[in-house]
Amino acid sequence: MDPARLVRIDECQWQLPMSGAMRVPGVLYADEALIRDMDDKVAEQVANVAMLPGIVKASFAMPDAHWGYGFPIGGVAAFDPDEGGVVSAGGVGFDISCGVRMLRTGLTVAQVEPVKRVLAETLFERIPAGVGSTGTLRLSGDEMDAMLRGGASWAVAQGYGTPGDLERTEEHGRMAGADPRQVSDAAKRRQRDEMGTLGSGNHYLEVQRITDVYDGAIADAFGLAVDDVVVSIHCGSRGLGHQIGTEFLREMAIGAKDAGIVLPDRELACAPIHSALGERYLGAMRAAINCALANRQILTQMTRRAFRAVLPGAKLDLLYDVSHNTCKLETHVVDGKPRKLYVHRKGATRAFAPAHPDLPMAFYATGQPVLIGGSMGTASYVLAGTSQGAKEAFASACHGAGRSMSRHEATRKFGGRKVVDDLAARGIVIRSPSMRGVAEEAPLAYKDIAAVVEAAGRAGLARKVARVVPIACIKG
Amino acid sequence: MPGEDVAWEHFAHGADIGVRGIGATQAEAFEEAALAMTAVVADPARVAARIPTDLRCEAPDVELLFADWLNAVIYAMATHDLLLSRFEVRIHGHALTARAWGEHVDRERHQPAVEIKGATYTALSVAQRGDGAWVAQCVVDV
Numbered sequence: 001m002d003p004a005r006l007v008r009i010d011e012c013q014w015q016l017p018m019s020g021a022m023r024v025p026g027v028l029y030a031d032e033a034l035i036r037d038m039d040d041k042v043a044e045q046v047a048n049v050a051m052l053p054g055i056v057k058a059s060f061a062m063p064d065a066h067w068g069y070g071f072p073i074g075g076v077a078a079f080d081p082d083e084g085g086v087v088s089a090g091g092v093g094f095d096i097s098c099g100v101r102m103l104r105t106g107l108t109v110a111q112v113e114p115v116k117r118v119l120a121e122t123l124f125e126r127i128p129a130g131v132g133s134t135g136t137l138r139l140s141g142d143e144m145d146a147m148l149r150g151g152a153s154w155a156v157a158q159g160y161g162t163p164g165d166l167e168r169t170e171e172h173g174r175m176a177g178a179d180p181r182q183v184s185d186a187a188k189r190r191q192r193d194e195m196g197t198l199g200s201g202n203h204y205l206e207v208q209r210i211t212d213v214y215d216g217a218i219a220d221a222f223g224l225a226v227d228d229v230v231v232s233i234h235c236g237s238r239g240l241g242h243q244i245g246t247e248f249l250r251e252m253a254i255g256a257k258d259a260g261i262v263l264p265d266r267e268l269a270c271a272p273i274h275s276a277l278g279e280r281y282l283g284a285m286r287a288a289i290n291c292a293l294a295n296r297q298i299l300t301q302m303t304r305r306a307f308r309a310v311l312p313g314a315k316l317d318l319l320y321d322v323s324h325n326t327c328k329l330e331t332h333v334v335d336g337k338p339r340k341l342y343v344h345r346k347g348a349t350r351a352f353a354p355a356h357p358d359l360p361m362a363f364y365a366t367g368q369p370v371l372i373g374g375s376m377g378t379a380s381y382v383l384a385g386t387s388q389g390a391k392e393a394f395a396s397a398c399h400g401a402g403r404s405m406s407r408h409e410a411t412r413k414f415g416g417r418k419v420v421d422d423l424a425a426r427g428i429v430i431r432s433p434s435m436r437g438v439a440e441e442a443p444l445a446y447k448d449i450a451a452v453v454e455a456a457g458r459a460g461l462a463r464k465v466a467r468v469v470p471i472a473c474i475k476g
Numbered sequence: 477m478p479g480e481d482v483a484w485e486h487f488a489h490g491a492d493i494g495v496r497g498i499g500a501t502q503a504e505a506f507e508e509a510a511l512a513m514t515a516v517v518a519d520p521a522r523v524a525a526r527i528p529t530d531l532r533c534e535a536p537d538v539e540l541l542f543a544d545w546l547n548a549v550i551y552a553m554a555t556h557d558l559l560l561s562r563f564e565v566r567i568h569g570h571a572l573t574a575r576a577w578g579e580h581v582d583r584e585r586h587q588p589a590v591e592i593k594g595a596t597y598t599a600l601s602v603a604q605r606g607d608g609a610w611v612a613q614c615v616v617d618v
């Protein structure tokens with residue numbers, strides 16, 4: 001993108017001025033190099049989102065923004081229900097509540113390094129990953145509904161984890177307002193074999209070591225120190241979320257005209273929050289959030305069991321679980337007044353500031369842990385929400401690196417086996433059912449995550465706390 | 477059998493991948509695009525056309541019909557653990573009936589790269605080219 005089309009506000013903030021049918025300006029958080037690297041489609045999509053009814057303040061793009069569907073990936077927008085505001089199935093996307101959780105193992109690199117191959121093999125055997133993999137859990141109709149209402153709370157009640165895990169999960173492990181009756185039989189059928197599965201594509205389970213701590217006080221509070229070993233799990237609401245996204249995208253695209261909404265892009269399909277369709281979607285989308293939380297909770301307990309099989313006595317504590325494809329009702333101060341807004345984050349992570357009432361006491365002084373997933377073989381980061389960030393983009397930060405190369409190009413350039421061997425030479429064990437999948441997710445197919453995190457920090461969206469790199473990675 | 481004017485291809489999208497089918501008729505373009513979608517997951521040449529499955533959908537316009545068609549294929553693959561490699565599509569107005577053939581996923585033999593979450597409305601179009609061929613395309617989320 002040519003920076004000349006933007007107005008530079010400061011080092012890491014740019015404005016896309018209002019034009020045409022835009023109701024608010026666009027705001028992009030990035031340094032100049034990241035802006036130059038962004039597709040022109042990002043500006044186009046930021047502008048399109050700014051045209052939706054009831055949008056408040058601005059249409060935002062995070063430093064990792066790239067061409068998405070309707071919204072840019074890395075897009076944030078809030079809507080006021082009392083000003084005709086909308087909820088957008090396209091804005092949340094297909095992988096509802098896709099997210100990352102991080103577990104502290106209490107182990108150091110020195111303890112894990114000698115057994116990392118056995119550990120990777122054990123995790124790979126026990127964690128269903130990749131196309132066609134199935135979980136061992138089959139839910140009846142009533143059980144499925146209970147899961148969709150209860151989220152991670154349901155999973156803990158079934159023996160997957162401990163009550164302590166719940167306060168370390170957004171929404172305390174259970175998204176309120178979920179309505180399983182709004183989830184179609186087709187969506188439930190698609191989920192039947194997929195509870196406790198990792199999925200494919202950029203989803204992963206990684207054993208990681210902490211290489212750097214940037215903010216000692218917050219890292220202490222998070223229980224993170226250099227050479228500690230942690231585990232990160234990146235996945236979402238699986239087939240259920242994909243089907244809900246598919247069905248409501250269609251219904252909202254068809255219904256927009258009758259609702260008097262002009263869609264600049266059909267993918268921005270949306271409905272007024274105060275409408276039967278909007279409310280049905282919110283009920284179904286919240287059920288999908290619970291499905292994602294339950295799924296990550298089940299995977300967590302499977303990971304604990306796998307660790308203990310190799311390292312008896314290992315105790316994996318959840319640091320936090322964040323979702324990055326959601327629409328949530330939150331209170332934000334706009335022009336000095338608190339307002340209840342529906343905040344869409346599409347490929348963006350919530351980053352609540354210190355003392356936010358929805359955070360557990362453990363994060364009262366630090367702000368919310370913001371987990372930024374890398375890709376296989378690259379670093380990931382832990383950030384923390386800040387007071388300044390709360391005032392910027394509705395307490396939101398980036399979510400990952402974003403691709404720099406298409407899947408096709410990656411497959412042409414990198415052989416899966418060579419990627420595995422190259423990473424092995426760097427001490428990283430990769431286990432995956434698909435070598436082509438590994439090639440498509442090669443580290444060089446992704447942008448530089450360090451630059452993205454640096455820009456998020458300089459823009460004040462979140463504070464950099466720690467950096468981790470993989471020791472072992474289970475890819476779907 | 478595919479003729480010279482019948483083909484499928486992929487096109488680049490920032491995060492994901494686009495599928496494009498080209499044919500003498502809309503139906504052929506739809507068939508080819510479905511094949512392009514299978515090729516996102518695995519090499520269609522390695523997928524035996526053994527197990528038949530019937531699909532149908534209806535939509536207010538031909539572009540939504542195309543997205544519905546791909547989503548019907550995605551749903552069949554996801555819920556029956558299938559890869560599909562042969563398609564016969566019939567289109568009557570904005571309604572579609574089809575039979576598809578494939579086989580169950582064999583992770584060793586097919587090396588499936590990625591599962592498809594859904595067909596998006598991004599870069600969605602069904603249109604006739606200057607030479608009369610039909611082109612049906614959209615981005616799929618993987």
